[in-house]
Amino acid sequence: MEDLTHFDEEGRARMVDVSDKAETARVAVAQGKILMKPETLERIRSGLIAKGDVLGVAQVAGIMAAKQTSQLIPMCHPLAITGAKLSFKFVEPGEIDIEASVKVHGKTGVEMEALTAVSVAALTIYDMCKAIDKSMMIKDIYLAEKIGGKSGHYIHG
Amino acid sequence: MEDLTHFDEEGRARMVDVSDKAETARVAVAQGKILMKPETLERIRSGLIAKGDVLGVAQVAGIMAAKQTSQLIPMCHPLAITGAKLSFKFVEPGEIDIEASVKVHGKTGVEMEALTAVSVAALTIYDMCKAIDKSMMIKDIYLAEKIGGKSGHYIHG
Amino acid sequence: MEDLTHFDEEGRARMVDVSDKAETARVAVAQGKILMKPETLERIRSGLIAKGDVLGVAQVAGIMAAKQTSQLIPMCHPLAITGAKLSFKFVEPGEIDIEASVKVHGKTGVEMEALTAVSVAALTIYDMCKAIDKSMMIKDIYLAEKIGGKSGHYIHG
């Protein structure tokens, strides 16, 4: 291959090679919230949203999104997660807190899976309520805790 | 079908029937941001993140996510979007602002597509920088503007 | 291209060309059921299945599956469906009936979307209860009704 110019390997993207990392038990917990009008919260709580049971649908959406993470985040490694759960808390007067916890036995962590689960759960809440409240805001999505892997135990803050 | 109990149509989820809505030109603009350490911002800006060109990858991820929205958000209608773009702004000392704009000619709007694009772009930034900064926080994702459809022109705030 | 043998167009698969068909309003309704032990039905009804709210999850799964139909069924045309809903009925002592209704304004019908929604909802019920009842059986999935398109109004039976 004569007459060519090298173009690659200067700041361009790759999926980092984790082939030689050990498989260990890993857990990641992510949190986030969505703010809304108090009457929107009240209608979610009392099951009066036309599209259906908001948090039930958001929970399924978040868990399914955790499984699709590596197809959404380009440089994220595919992982066969071994557990995922989401929980929600109503915070008066107009906030729902979301927490996702994901587990895997693998070479890389599941931070992105947990963060993606929270994000998609929040987006689903937005979708189901937007007919009555377009001003909802998704806030403060972050990694709350991470266990396992070379970098050890991480707790936010 | 004797001897049965009705279980459905009380608060359960459905994809709202939009069959009779008119197809109109629609635009949605969503915004959000991700906070990080100043040195993380500096490394993104100077192209020193090991996984590659952070904003370039995030931009592709956001646009591809806009196209997958109806597969992530359970009650969201599938739409053949006609345009999507994302832009980023560095805000000193440690913030990147993200804006996504999506268009369609259809029976429902593209709010969810724009919000999903911003969310996945932010998650991609997190993924590419998490080796050096696990404390990044995704904040303030909201619908900034919406044009078209029965509800007319909406501007946040 | 000399010296070749024609191999194609004898019974092989194609996605039938519907380019010249008119776009019309279409509805399809599919039905099916899943048989189980009476105690399994009782536990679903009383919310005692460890994996969660069985019919709530099955409903979301069925609606999302309707949107993925053309990616599962090889020769099925992609369609932007405009509405989808599922309902369930408990039939004593050990049967749940499932009905899915899907709408579109398009060149082909949504029979496959409705049948896929019922099938995936039934599979989801199986998945969520299989720890306590592996002998469940999915039965009698069929097209109950179809409106629109050249072939007109079809009612099963």
Place this chain on the structure above:
Amino acid sequence: MEDLTHFDEEGRARMVDVSDKAETARVAVAQGKILMKPETLERIRSGLIAKGDVLGVAQVAGIMAAKQTSQLIPMCHPLAITGAKLSFKFVEPGEIDIEASVKVHGKTGVEMEALTAVSVAALTIYDMCKAIDKSMMIKDIYLAEKIGGKSGHYIHG
């Protein structure tokens, strides 16, 4: 987080944590059938269906569906299956029997993968023949056999 109400962990959905289960060799076999008019069966057998080679396409569809199972069934764990095959039997005068066998070395079984493969193969047969026979009925999809895992060897019936 003051002033809040707990909403979660009462009957809502989770992907069950299998992190601590041993990886073992697992096999699942599922069966099902589709009933049709005798002339439909005859046309499938003689390769006279306009959309193409019905069982050849159904076989590919079933195998590909087995690989997508965890994206269809919300609480189903992702698994890297190590083998999948489908077979069909013509049963006179108007029935095709479908059997799928799936293998994995993993922490959970592949029942859902085998059942999904059968279901999607049956749906594909429906799709390819529906132009001539809308009254086809998918019947009796069940887990025929399961090997491996804590619950041991299961044979239906």
Place this chain on the structure above:
Amino acid sequence: MEDLTHFDEEGRARMVDVSDKAETARVAVAQGKILMKPETLERIRSGLIAKGDVLGVAQVAGIMAAKQTSQLIPMCHPLAITGAKLSFKFVEPGEIDIEASVKVHGKTGVEMEALTAVSVAALTIYDMCKAIDKSMMIKDIYLAEKIGGKSGHYIHG
């Protein structure tokens, strides 16, 4: 938003806005080929490949890939294609020619759908025969013809 640097809209990627383009009938035809050892061709032709009916599977794979094009090619618009077919020709002594034809009624063309169908069909042939012939080579994939849209009738030449 003070104190910031503009980073976007200089050569970065966007999905081009086609909102104002007219919907017209469009066709694209793509061609390609795969070279192999003569004995590999002979085994495909005589149905002696262990993984199965090579061209039958490649045909299904190509058609399904056409439907997934916008999820593979980042800046490609999603389109509800209205028809897709693939054909194959054996060229002695060791070549298979592949042709895909795709149709849509839409705002953008289906060149990428046709090219993707040919590419994935060729990759599938490689996959099914690689146990006996790793040296196969995919060659000369190009757009043979394009009808419809503002740029009019294009024939490769």
Place this chain on the structure above:
Amino acid sequence: MEDLTHFDEEGRARMVDVSDKAETARVAVAQGKILMKPETLERIRSGLIAKGDVLGVAQVAGIMAAKQTSQLIPMCHPLAITGAKLSFKFVEPGEIDIEASVKVHGKTGVEMEALTAVSVAALTIYDMCKAIDKSMMIKDIYLAEKIGGKSGHYIHG
């Protein structure tokens, strides 16, 4: 099951059973190229293509495609790849060479993942430049090298 005809297991497709193969470290390297007009190459190099940074987008597309391989290639086993990278070389006057390298620790190799990454990267280049050069041709996609597995070290040619 009386009165039936065996139809299966004669040349039909299956996903080959690799359950009993050992998990080993595997690498595959694939190469390919795309030919274009010299002025197209020049515009890519100077960043003047309207759709954006062509090789940056192609690189992301190739890596994401590697992760979707088993959903595109019907008989291909799903694999959790542990690394993937693509590089490009400008070859004057009108050629871009593409190389993909993929790694996994698994029971089967990643040849298809590397070949798919190259193919989708080439298709993405085509997509982003087709407005100015429809005559581009994708050529010579092949497996350059393969390490690991029972068949040992393979080098093309």
